[in-house]
Amino acid sequence: MHDHVVPASQRMAYYSSESLDEVVLRKFTQSDGTVYNVVFRKGGPVDLDDLEQLCAKVGWPPRPSAKVRIALANSFMVGTLTLEAPDPGSPAAPPPRLVGLARATSDGVFNATLWDVAVDPDLQNLGLGKALVETMVRALLRLDITNVTLFADAHTISFYSALGFQPDPQGIKGMFWFVQGRAVDGGGAEEGWGRCTPEQTCCGPGLDQKG
């Protein structure tokens, strides 16, 4: 199976487009000649079942799907990576498969925070996480949202540093609130869900361990 990176000259055409809604990031050719694209989309629909499967594949504890639906609906920007046939509309094409996600909450003007950055382990180590985060950041910067932040697991800090994120810039510390002894109703009795646990929503575990 051969992996073609879409040449930069052709990617630049998409990056310079007004809205960055859809970018073909990669093309894969299987040994039988079938071609698949990995496509980044911003603002497209997200199948909650597919997302739940992706989150499970990257090793995250399950979250109440009602909450996930609300969180996606109230995210300022949601980017997906889908593995699909070059002509997804044609009747012979296999259905697209969700292989990556990142979302950002924001006030739309000053600050944004990236959450839930995940790439299917089958397709990690191919630069897709990098492309996903870069595309999201670029889209936010285009909207003049200059303070783009995130929380990263320890083993992913080098991944984000390489993309231009700095930990504790000017000594500013990211902090999490932990309930003092009283359970927060997180919408379910799931163990640990009612409490604030960063690994459930951080950008970390969805990326390859090697960063």
Next chain:
Amino acid sequence: MAGSAAMPTSVARPLKAFTTLQPRPTRRTRCAPERPTALNFSAKPHLRFSKGASAPVSSDGICTQKSQLLSGTGSLKDTTQAREDLLTKSDEHFAELGLAFEWSLAPNLDELNDLFQRVGFPRRDKAKFAEALSNTHCTVWVRATRKSRMAREGQLLAFARATSDKALTATIWDVAVTPGWQRIGLGRALVERLLEALTSQGIPTITLYAEPGVVGMYEKMGFVCDPQGVKGLAFQQKRGR
């Protein structure tokens, strides 16, 4: 799409799952993440700058619906107790000092910019500020209820806001207390009230970014730096781009 002559050696793992094409279920939940309208869990109108949608009675019996409180189905004692858990100083304590917390009244943007400037935050373009606040889940500010040496009546003295996806995460921003009114617990009071509002809505992950000088204050309130090594990062734009 022209392929290059020298192709990289394949590093991809075989796409096993994809090639076994299962028939898709016909009915599935779809989520269209375009800019949403507020989702109301109650019949109350959603006010700008309000605390957000009211939560129904939670599993630990805390009732935040006023109508249910009045009808007696919620436990007023429990609600008061829960509030006392989070608030170190009550609204009444601050009322005696001539201070009130405002949730639904929009802050005056000139006063807000003056406050920001006094605490060393950048002044903001007013139109952008208004848009940011309209996209902010919770906004709370402190209003002087009477004229004094240190305030005009109605003056904005402190401010804090929180953005959120309204279900899973929230981030607190722009906590500011005007210098003449610092050191009486207003910053903490604002953040506690935001925490109360957010936790009553069942939002489990609440975060903020703290300058070095205030990390200690937030630690006293129950915020933790780098839990399990999870760090806050910010994108640094290169100069000249």
